[in-house]
Amino acid sequence: xxxxxxxxxxxxxxxxxxxxxxxxxxxxxxxxxxxxxxxxxxxxxxxxxxxxxxxxxxxxxxxxxxxxxxxxxxxxxxxxxxxxxxxxxxxxxxxxxxxxxxxxxxxxxxxxxxxxxxxxxxxxxxxxxxxxxxxxxxxxxxxxxxxxxxxxxxxxxxxxxxxxxxxxxxxxxxxxxxxxxxxxxxxxxxxxxxxxxxxxxxxxxxxxxxxxxxxxxxxxxxxxxxxxxxxxxxxxxxxxxxxxxxxxxxxxxxxxxxxxxxxxxxxxxxxxxxxxxxxxxxxxxxxxxxxxxxxxxxxxxxxxxxxxxxxxxxxxxxxxxxxxxxxxxxxxxxxxxxxxxxxxxxxxxxxxxxxxxxxxxxxxxxxxxxxxxxxxxxxxxxxxxxxxxxxxxxxxxxxxxxxxxxxxxxxxxxxxxxxxxxxxxxxxxxxxxxxxxxxxxxxxxxxxxxxxxxxxxxxxxxxxxxxxxxxxxxxxxxxxxxxxxxxxxxxxxxxxxxxxxxxxxxxxxxxxxxxxxxxxxxxxxxxxxxxxxxxxxxxxxxxxxxxxxxxxxxxxxxxxxxxxxxxxxxxxxxxxxxxxx
Numbered sequence: 001x002x003x004x005x006x007x008x009x010x011x012x013x014x015x016x017x018x019x020x021x022x023x024x025x026x027x028x029x030x031x032x033x034x035x036x037x038x039x040x041x042x043x044x045x046x047x048x049x050x051x052x053x054x055x056x057x058x059x060x061x062x063x064x065x066x067x068x069x070x071x072x073x074x075x076x077x078x079x080x081x082x083x084x085x086x087x088x089x090x091x092x093x094x095x096x097x098x099x100x101x102x103x104x105x106x107x108x109x110x111x112x113x114x115x116x117x118x119x120x121x122x123x124x125x126x127x128x129x130x131x132x133x134x135x136x137x138x139x140x141x142x143x144x145x146x147x148x149x150x151x152x153x154x155x156x157x158x159x160x161x162x163x164x165x166x167x168x169x170x171x172x173x174x175x176x177x178x179x180x181x182x183x184x185x186x187x188x189x190x191x192x193x194x195x196x197x198x199x200x201x202x203x204x205x206x207x208x209x210x211x212x213x214x215x216x217x218x219x220x221x222x223x224x225x226x227x228x229x230x231x232x233x234x235x236x237x238x239x240x241x242x243x244x245x246x247x248x249x250x251x252x253x254x255x256x257x258x259x260x261x262x263x264x265x266x267x268x269x270x271x272x273x274x275x276x277x278x279x280x281x282x283x284x285x286x287x288x289x290x291x292x293x294x295x296x297x298x299x300x301x302x303x304x305x306x307x308x309x310x311x312x313x314x315x316x317x318x319x320x321x322x323x324x325x326x327x328x329x330x331x332x333x334x335x336x337x338x339x340x341x342x343x344x345x346x347x348x349x350x351x352x353x354x355x356x357x358x359x360x361x362x363x364x365x366x367x368x369x370x371x372x373x374x375x376x377x378x379x380x381x382x383x384x385x386x387x388x389x390x391x392x393x394x395x396x397x398x399x400x401x402x403x404x405x406x407x408x409x410x411x412x413x414x415x416x417x418x419x420x421x422x423x424x425x426x427x428x429x430x431x432x433x434x435x436x437x438x439x440x441x442x443x444x445x446x447x448x449x450x451x452x453x454x455x456x457x458x459x460x461x462x463x464x465x466x467x468x469x470x471x472x473x474x475x476x477x478x479x480x481x482x483x484x485x486x487x488x489x490x491x492x493x494x495x496x497x498x499x500x501x502x503x504x505x506x507x508x509x510x511x512x513x514x515x516x517x518x519x520x521x522x523x524x525x526x527x528x529x530x531x532x533x534x535x536x537x538x539x540x541x542x543x544x545x546x547x548x549x550x551x552x553x554x555x556x557x558x559x560x561x562x563x564x565x566x567x568x569x570x571x572x573x574x575x576x577x578x579x580x581x
Contacts, residue, residue, distance in 0.1 A: 010212045010219070013200070014305050017056035020196035021045045024122060024189040025058050031185040033178045034127045035425050040386040040416045042103075043124035043186075044068060047193055050116045052076045053308040055213065062408065063336050065297065065306075066290035068105060068121050071097035075107055075153045085111040086160025088187055090170065092129065092151040094144070094284035095328045100336050101148035102129045102136035106183060108190035112201040117209070120193030122186035127382050128175040135369040135382045137467045139246045139506040141280045141331035148333070149173045176380065220309030225264035227300040228313055231353050235260045238349030240341040242323075243472045245277040246334075246506035253281065253323050257345040261353065268292050268346070269317040270324050280467075281506070282326035283335030288318055291339040295346045295408070299357050334467060334506070337365045341469070343408045344478065347394075351480060356397035360441060360526030361477035362408040363391030363450060364470030366489035366505060368520065372462035372512075374427045381459065383426050387417035387433060388520040389468070392440055392448025392486060394477060395528035401448030403435060404522075427459040428518075436487065436521060438549050441476075442556035443483030443527020444534050449547055450487055450524040457516045464509040466491060470523060471505050483527030484556060490521040532558045532577045540568055 024045035032038045044064035046057030052073035059065050074097040075089055089107040092098050098105075105123035109116055129136050130149030141147045151170065156163050171180045201209055235258055242253040256272035276282045283291075296314065297304075304310060318325045324342070326332055340362060347358040367389050374381040390406030406416065419430055432454040439450035469475055470489035477486035491503040494517040503509060539559040542548040544566055553559045560572035 005211060005215045009208075010215050013209075013212050014056070014216055016196070016200060017047055018058065018305070020193055021047060021056055021058040023196065024120070024193045025060055027189040027192050028122060028124065028185055031188055032124070033181045033185070035417060035421060036127060036384060036386070037124050037182055037185075039418060039421060040384070043122065045189060045193070046121050047197065048072045048119040048121060049213065049308070050076070050118065052119065054311070055118060055307055057306050059294075062294040063287075063290055063339050064099070064103070064123060065294040067099040067103060067286060068123055070286045070289070071105060072107065072119055072121060073097065078153045083109050083116060084159045085109070086157060087155055088157035088190070089153055089155050090151050090183070091153050092148070094286070094332050094335070096152055097286055099284060099286040099290055100125075100333060101144070101150065102126055102333070104129065104151065104183065106186040106190055108187070108194055110194045110197045112198060112206055115206065117201060117206065118197050120190040120197070122189040124182060124186055126179045126182060128179055130173040130175070133465065133508065134175050134371040134380070134463070135384070135465060137333055137367070137369055137465050138331070139280060139465065139467055139508060141333065142278060143329045143331055145329070147280065147331050176382065216305065217307055217309040220305050220307050221312045223304050224300065224310050225313050227304070228261060228266050229264045231261045231266070233261050234353065236349040236352045238345040238347070240345035240348070241474065242281060242338060242341045243469055243475050244505050245281045246279040247277070253277065255324065255341055255345045257349055259346065259349045265313045265315065266296070267315040267317065270322060271317060271319055273322045273324050275321060276323045276326040276330050280331035281334045281338075282323045282330045282332045283338050284332050285318060285325045287332070287335035287338070288324045288342060289316055291342040292316055292346070294339070295343040298359075299350060299354055337367070337468060340364045340408055347480075355481065358480070359396040359401065360394030360443065360447060360480040360483050360528045361486070362393045362525050363477045363486055363523045364468065364475055364489060365389065365407045366466070366468030366470050366491060366520070366522065368491055368503065368518075369465040369467070370426070370457065370459070370462060371465070372459040375460055376427055381426055385520070387422055388451070388453035389522055390416060391450035391489070391522035392477070392525035394480070394525040395441070395443045395445035395447050395483060397528065398445065400445045401440065401525035403449040404451050405448055427457070429456040429458060431455055431517070435547055436524070437547060438552045439487040439521075439524035440547070441479045441484045441486040441524060441527035442531035442534075442552065443479060444529030444531065446527050446534070447477060447483070447486045447525030450522045453518075453520045453522075455518050457512060457518055458514060460514055462512040462514070464493065464503070464512055466503040466505060466507050466509070468505050476523060477526040479526040480528055482530040484531060486524035486526050487521065489523050492519050493517070494519065531556050536568055536573060540566070
């Protein structure tokens with residue numbers, strides 16, 4: 001007998017799954033303690049099938065697009081039949097499906113009438129995860145144990161009974177009490193997901209639920225194959241470079257990518273990329289896969305549901321031993337941050353096939369974590385400074401890049417850190433946070449503007465940890481189709497005695513004196529198209545708004561503007577743009 005499928009009901013299921021994951025996310029936004037979670041929104045919530053396949057998820061930052069399914073599938077295989085109502089499982093390990101050790105996931109199986117029907121999962125970036133350095137980033141790490149406490153699948157609740165021994169063992173190895181509170185909040189988010197699924201099952205029954213899930217997967221797969229079929233078949237090549245491995249000055253790592261489109265399927269082949277490094281500039285498989293998926297999703301219909309069907313026509317070839325798929329026991333904390341260079345390679349490759357869908361380069365990630373003692377509250381503090389690290393996105397066909405949107409792997413812009421809460425949470429005094437003049441790559445559609453941030457460090461025993469990219473001239477966000485690159489990143493510390501310390505892209509800076517000034521430039525995105533084709537009135541408007549200088553208007557855009565009247569010199573502009581020979 002054929003299964004009875006109601007397409008309207010399938011759509012209702014899909015939208016309800018999505019709303020449940022969003023309700024889980026709202027729970028985290030309202031109950032987590034760390035600004036990393038409740039302001040920067042560095043988490044993902046999702047629902048998964050009993051086999052660990054993506055049912056639906058909401059990525060509150062893009063890099064977590066594929067951050068749960070590999071671990072969920074590992075947990076399913078790991079425990080086998082030893083999964084019961086009331087179980088709660090923790091996991092972060094990058095060598096068993098995790099994407100970054102600081103991203104800790106809570107898994108809760110969902111049962112209906114004694115049958116496992118789904119999983120609810122919340123994964124979030126924690127303020128600390130053990131290891132040699134507070135805050136979760138250690139550019140000096142040479143192996144995974146120097147980075148973090150590895151949490152392979154472990155039950156903290158078993159059949160509804162709290163495992164105090166396991167809980168205490170885990171959190172005895174983590175520095176900050178706030179982490180345990182945030183994990184409790186993630187457990188609460190999973191309970192919200194469990195209630196939502198159980199309510200659906202009570203209303204529609206398990207058979208209808210299962211049949212429509214399979215229909216949803218098949219419908220989503222069909223939609224994705226249709227999108228891929230619209231791309232001209234062929235193999236497209238793109239390359240990108242990651243700069244400095246944190247050990248060898250001047251070192252570079254190459255991303256070599258061939259994208260093949262054929263028969264409604266797409267293959268991303270990273271064969272030929274650089275071998276894994278000695279340090280932490282490596283990625284586990286899940287981090288690279290997530291970078292591929294989030295970039296691919298930018299090139300297709302944004303309304304396609306996020307479930308297992310979206311993955312079926314996509315193949316990733318990523319040989320083990322590459323710095324994009326490092327072997328155990330490599331350090332890999334920088335893996336999420338390699339998303340930017342991976343996306344660069346994908347956009348460069350796909351610009352040959354989809355010139356009106358790709359963007360120019362986004363600003364590279366340059367993060368800086370501050371840890372120390374807060375004398376106001378007599379307790380330790382940690383901050384990844386999401387406020388300061390978010391630059392501009394690349395321009396695209398018919399649209400400028402977004403200003404201060406942030407990194408391609410964790411967009412969010414100014415919402416990432418409220419100014420008042422920044423000073424409440426941290427012993428810092430904010431001096432400046434504003435758009436940076438001439439930071440956007442010039443183009444017919446310019447890149448997004450970068451920002452500059454300045455504040456006084458008023459903490460004690462402060463350590464700074466730089467982990468990022470984009471300070472080299474070659475690492476600026478690339479322009480495309482004649483567009484210009486965005487500005488470079490920079491971090492410097494100005495000590496009270498007048499000393500200026502310019503941070504490398506990966507290093508630990510210890511004993512930062514109280515009263516030091518932190519200054520960061522997060523660069524702009526690359527431009528798209530010939531800057532001389534940008535409307536003159538747009539250039540004039542941005543000069544008057546103080547985001548493009550008179551010099552840049554003339555040299556980059558070919559627009560001559562009188563510095564006194566701020567009016568366009570039409571004749572000079574026509575000569576600059578080559579319209580009068």
